[in-house]
Amino acid sequence: xxxxxxxxxxxxxxxxxxxxxxxxxxxxxxxxxxxxxxxxxxxxxxxxxxxxxxxxxxxxxxxxxxxxxxxxxxxxxxxxxxxxxxxxxxxxxxxxxxxxxxxxxxxxxxxxxxxxxxxxxxxxxxxxxxxxxxxxxxxxxxxxxxxxxxxxxxxxxxxxxxxxxxxxxxxxxxxxxxxxxxxxxxxxxxxxxxxxxxxxxxxxxxxxxxxxxxxxxxxxxxxxxxxxxxxxxxxxxxxxxxxxxxxxxxxxxxxxxxxxxxxxxxxxxxxxxxxxxxxxxxxxxxxxxxxxxxxxxxxxxxxxxxxxx
Amino acid sequence: xxxxxxxxxxxxxxxxxxxxxxxxxxxxxxxxxxxxxxxxxxxxxxxxxxxxxxxxxxxxxxxxxxxxxxxxxxxxxxxxxxxxxxxxxxxxxxxxxxxxxxxxxxxxxxxxxxxxxxxxxxxxxxxxxxxxxxxxxxxxxxxxxxxxxxxxxxxxxxxxxx
Numbered sequence: 193x194x195x196x197x198x199x200x201x202x203x204x205x206x207x208x209x210x211x212x213x214x215x216x217x218x219x220x221x222x223x224x225x226x227x228x229x230x231x232x233x234x235x236x237x238x239x240x241x242x243x244x245x246x247x248x249x250x251x252x253x254x255x256x257x258x259x260x261x262x263x264x265x266x267x268x269x270x271x272x273x274x275x276x277x278x279x280x281x282x283x284x285x286x287x288x289x290x291x292x293x294x295x296x297x298x299x300x301x302x303x304x305x306x307x308x309x310x311x312x313x314x315x316x317x318x319x320x321x322x323x324x325x326x327x328x329x330x331x332x333x334x335x336x337x338x339x340x341x342x343x344x345x346x347x348x349x350x351x352x353x354x355x356x357x358x359x360x361x362x363x364x365x366x367x368x369x370x371x372x373x374x375x376x377x378x379x380x381x382x383x384x385x386x387x388x389x390x391x392x393x394x395x396x397x398x399x400x401x402x403x404x405x406x407x408x409x410x411x412x413x414x415x416x417x418x419x420x421x422x423x424x425x426x427x428x429x430x431x432x433x434x435x436x437x438x439x440x441x442x443x444x445x446x447x448x449x450x451x452x453x454x455x456x457x458x459x460x461x462x463x464x465x466x467x468x469x470x471x472x473x474x475x476x477x478x479x480x481x482x483x484x485x486x487x488x489x490x491x492x493x494x495x496x497x498x499x500x501x
Numbered sequence: 502x503x504x505x506x507x508x509x510x511x512x513x514x515x516x517x518x519x520x521x522x523x524x525x526x527x528x529x530x531x532x533x534x535x536x537x538x539x540x541x542x543x544x545x546x547x548x549x550x551x552x553x554x555x556x557x558x559x560x561x562x563x564x565x566x567x568x569x570x571x572x573x574x575x576x577x578x579x580x581x582x583x584x585x586x587x588x589x590x591x592x593x594x595x596x597x598x599x600x601x602x603x604x605x606x607x608x609x610x611x612x613x614x615x616x617x618x619x620x621x622x623x624x625x626x627x628x629x630x631x632x633x634x635x636x637x638x639x640x641x642x643x644x645x646x647x648x649x650x651x652x653x654x655x656x657x658x659x660x661x662x663x
Contacts, residue, residue: 277631298626300648304633319624321649384650 197306197313198488201324201359202388206366213332216480216487223256226486230493231258236289238264238281239316240272240296245456246316246326249481250293257486262288279308286311291493312492320353320382326455327359329484330414333477337451338411341368346406348374349416349436349461351381356455357416358385365395372406373399376432379418402435407445413438415454415461439463443471453477520554526577527595527602528570528585533558536568538588538658542617543581545572564591583611587618587644588658610639618644618660625649635662
């Protein structure tokens with residue numbers, strides 16, 4: 193991988209992805225080998241939106257590499273509240289740190305911010321846009337459970353605003369994967385994403401409104417939250433929400449080997465009883481955030497990602 | 502050379518609607534109704550005393566109806582000509598010196614336009630008061646914001662940053 197910043201999964205080739213996943217697996221097997229790798233480094237955490245897993249897994253990853261973090265804190269307690277621009281914020285914090293992690297509610301914020309800094313900048317989610325480090329841990333989990341080639345995956349829920357979905361779809365188009373997108377019509381993939389996927393040679397993409405059309409053929413089912421707040425009225429939400437919930441009865445139609453994933457947090461998309469089945473991989477998926485982000489940070493901190501690992 | 506151009510630049514033509522210029526640029530074969538958008542995309546609003554003549558919906562052999570814009574005392578740069586292609590893909594540009602057309606060329610679609618259009622996506626970082634110049638990739642059938650990746654295919658003229 194030779195990138196100064198990680199803004200979108202579109203910038204990653206199959207070789208880039210495999211290199212990160214292989215390195216994450218090495219770290220996962222023996223974290224002590226990199227325990228002091230970045231003992232003198234500081235990572236800046238700039239989260240303009242709430243986050244639990246992404247923020248804490250970055251913090252954990254940096255500390256497990258021997259480094260430390262400085263955290264902007266909440267927007268309410270920062271200079272952002274005084275009207276400071278993002279461009280100014282990243283330029284200031286760049287002076288304190290060796291790399292930046294940015295989550296922001298506006299699409300394109302990391303792309304813009306990266307134009308103002310020289311240290312590596314990682315996109316930790318931008319509005320309804322991208323979430324490439326989530327995608328890397330998703331791919332790691334998929335590879336561990338089902339493999340990345342000859343894969344049939346269903347991606348279900350809020351596909352319109354789901355940035356994890358967009359990033360995952362782009363990354364999977366590097367592999368021999370059949371992608372089925374399942375959502376209510378109002379939450380289908382953005383036309384921009386469909387445009388990109390159709391531009392991608394060999395990408396196999398289909399859209400559906402009902403899960404039962406494809407469930408039996410799936411190796412992986414990636415569930416995302418249907419966000420109640422996206423619907424203009426409660427009745428409309430109630431009509432579709434039930435169609436996109438997974439429980440043990442739903443899974444009777446699935447393959448025994450089906451892996452169920454979710455970027456979390458979940459609300460009621462996956463019934464708690466599914467947690468006890470062999471299908472559930474979402475907590476393992478969240479755990480994988482640490483070794484994958486350790487691998488990404490290590491590669492990016494060493495000469496802008498031109499490391500030897 | 503276009504028959505339309507001769508038709509309207511001939512001082513003896515009784516149908517003359519737009520006066521000849523001495524030095525400057527004539528933008529011909531603009532699609533009917535787009536003349537004011539052409540001025541907007543060029544940042545010409547008359548506030549700096551520019552001498553501008555506009556003909557709208559005049560007859561044309563090639564376009565049926567076309568607009569013409571004449572700007573006295575200003576020769577358009579290639580960059581300016583290129584962005585015109587977004588809203589006036591059929592336009593011809595005539596550079597005039599001492600009443601003579603000394604250069605005539607068609608617009609070409611650029612790969613990228615910078616600082617010309619505003620992103621229509623309210624969730625885009627370029628709408629948030631940041632010190633960033635808008636940038637759009639030019640597609641075969643539209644434009645795409647470099648930052649939020651929104652694609653716009655229709656009514657691009659409405660995005661012109663005036």
